[in-house]
Amino acid sequence: MPQLIGEYDCKIDAKGRMRVPSQLLKQLGEQTAHNFVINRGFEKCLMIYPEANWDKITKEIDKLNVYDMKNRQFVRYFYRGASKVTTDGSERILFPKRLMEYGNLTKEVVLFAYNDRVEVWDREAYDSMLDEEPVDFSALAQEVMAKKEEVVDVEVNVKKTMPGGAGWTSDQ
Secondary structure (H helix, E strand, O other), X not given: OOOEEEEEEEEEOOOOEEEOOHHHHHHHOOOOOOEEEEEEOOOOOEEEEEHHHHHHHHHHHOOOOOOOHHXXXXXXXXXXXXXXXXXXXXXXXXXXXXXXXXXXXXXXXEEEEEEOEEEEEEHHHHHHHHHOOOOOHHHHHHHHHOOOOOOOOOOOXXXXXXXXXXXXXXXX
């Protein structure tokens, strides 16, 4: 699956349809129609997954032990609102109303494509989120991306021999 990338300004019409940018569709390959799954994101945004990527992710989720309460909660939250959509002849997708309400999507949205997914943000919310950029992005990058060396504490007992052959240890 291709590595998705890009930031796209889009508009949603009165019926809840949005034209998928042609640059993004090119990354997905030439097809007459593109199949996606849309669901709630971790923040107040929506996530669009190309169907093949969604299938890969859900195979991992389906391995979770549903007899564990935290796993069940995660599964419920992850799948909530998930909806399959297909581009129409005009390369538009239709957002389900409940998902639009969740993401507070208005007429102007921003698509933020990365890795195997696309975040859909209301324009104002996206700009506001970017305004909260950390003061020291380089410190955040170091914390998240730097390889942390594993520190191993080793206790050493040293046996010393006194001149004349009498032995003693450091814990004497």
